[in-house]
Amino acid sequence: MMFALQSAVRSLAAMILLPLLFAAGAAHAHKPSDSYLTLRIGPGAEARQQLVVDGRWDIALRDMDFAIGLDLDNDGQLTWDEVRSRHADIAAYAMPRLGLAPGCRLHVTGQQLERHTDGTYTVLLLQGGCEPGTLFAIDYILFADLDAQHRGMANVEVNGRTRSAVLGGDSTHFAAGGGDGSAWRQASDYLRHGVWHIWTGYDHMLFLLSLLLPAVLATGWRAASADVLRVVTAFTLAHSITLSLAALHVVALPGRLIESAIAASVAIAALNNIWPLVQGRRWLAAFAFGLLHGFGFAGVLGDLGLPQGATIMALAAFNIGVELGQLAIVAAFVPLAYAVRRTWVYSQLMVKGGSAGIALLALVWLVERATM
């Protein structure tokens, strides 16, 4: 009883002491020198051409002291008065070393303090902008001559999208802004994600193949390609609809349910090739199950993180990427399958055997996803 009480008192004491210990700076980490630069760049309110820049720059007091000497009485302790009296010198030392591009300017509107893991930092509050037609860029050389391992951790938000960079050493340059370029780049990123997702998303690919395997068995090239076209169009249309609905938060379904249902859809499509239930209207099945797969794509898009204010464009780019990836699969598979469709190997081994394999794999996924 006594012992329990003691240990409770002890843990209470520890609870009060330890956070204080860290806050008081008795146990700041030893780490290499970093500064933290956070900027927000956007179009100005009145003149639409002008870029407005604001943000903050956290620089360790210890590093500033090493560079220009802040400890006036040399007692190893920095008081707020000592720091405050050197604010102008700190700004005059730091700002030229940010290396702002011509046409851009930043003013230090004030300085405060912040605690990071390795000690107290001075926070330079920044405001400024760039003249019309100029690109925001910096060439970061803070402490480059004193501490070759110093780095500037830059987080720059341009029109709602954040880019990070580690500046210093051999890479001192950072450029941002110029609206169109970054938007195009963002779109192409999502396009690539879309293509990549269908290629590495084996369940989507196997579903498509299950539908395409028997499609080429129709008599004649014309009938076969019409069937392929119907299946692919129906699948595309369906998953575009649900992908859009889910990504725009109109409809939300639990991810695990969707993943399990997708696995089931692959199994059903494959089994249908062995024991046909739906024959003439495979495009209907493609449409119905395509709705499911669209929710699956939306989950991936959500994981990638959608930039604010650019959802529609990212969504469209991702969707187009999925279509392109899908078309590449069709273009590679259909001509080959068409060429060998009359052989026993195709009609028995590939259609029946392949479908059996796909169905088995899909059932394993189903069990995995349902029990996970």
Add this chain to the structure above:
Amino acid sequence: MKPSASRISAATLSLARMIIAALTLPLTAVAAPYVPQSGAEVVETLPRRSEAASAAVLRRRAQLAVASRDPALAAAAAQRYIELGRATSDPRYFGYAQAALAPWWHAAAPPVPVLLLRATLLQSSHRFAEATRDLAAVTHADPGNAQAWLTLATVQVVRGEYQAAVRSCGRLSALAGQLASMTCLANAHAASGQLAASERLLALALERSTVSRDSGTDVQDASQPALRLWALTLLGELAVRRGDAAHAEERFRNALAMAPGDSYLLGVYADLLLDQGRNAEVQALLRDHLRIDGLLLRHTIAARAASSTAVPATPAVASAMTELQARFDAAARRGDAIHQREQARFELHLRQNPRAALELALANWQVQKEIADLRILLEAAHAARDPAAARAALAWRRQHGLEDGKIAALARQLEGGA
């Protein structure tokens, strides 16, 4: 299996992000910018300046500012910073040293003293291949450079290249005193299956050097205390591996009497105490050294083990874990991967996340191959129930005949369960 596997990892990834955000949130909340209430408030304590030392540093800086391309001045300044960095375990000094060497940092053939220091800095940031390249160039240009052979041997041991290390120590023995050569050799041999013999020989060499300390026979007299500290620490480590905890502790304590603040020594001694469950002693030992990530880690592991009756972590442990996570995050933002061993221990012993620990331990094993690196890898593989992940490392252990009590026990468990 690929799609479900990739989606599972995406899910765990976002979960991990959420956990990290939840963990660092209190810290960022504490860390909002502020303005002190009073001008007299102390807002930062600067690193202790041992007055004479800092005066010397300032003088060097002034000299260097006028003649930054003078290799002798630059090397002297860099050397001083590296010594300070080692003594305080503060990596900022390595950045200062690198800045002093800036005119030659990318040079193909800097002067030999600069090249040797560049190699030392590369080694300290775990860029072992580049360090080896520079050291090979130094030993080629100046085969009589004892320091270069010694540093080369050390890097080779860390990378698991024991035969090459033994050869380097052989070159050293013609240039340096017996204690330096024996410590170098013991370090290389002990890892490759000659543990007991190495330990005996090293103990003998240390004993002899104590007797002949004043006779001035050793070439590197100035470095004698540092050398004795290294020898004694290594002897302690060899005893740990042999399972002789009593001897190990005696040696660590003697070494601590020589260098009470040596962070490497504190780390290995704390590990011995942790293995014996002497958690309170670990906490007392490391209390004043929590600036150093590896020591804060051990302190927190001990604190958690001591309070294991309380099911969730106590607030003190939780706070320390938040701090550690913030430090690992800060390193990750820089792209530094020199804390992977510590981070693996953090994931395994504090976050109880064997999967993450195993991934870190495997990545770390690609870079360095010391006993501690093997141990955390095996522990993580065992905890993650993934003996296959440890197969290559276990084969490596057999191939080199590596002796270590703890490692042997772990290997039996993994191989038995494989």
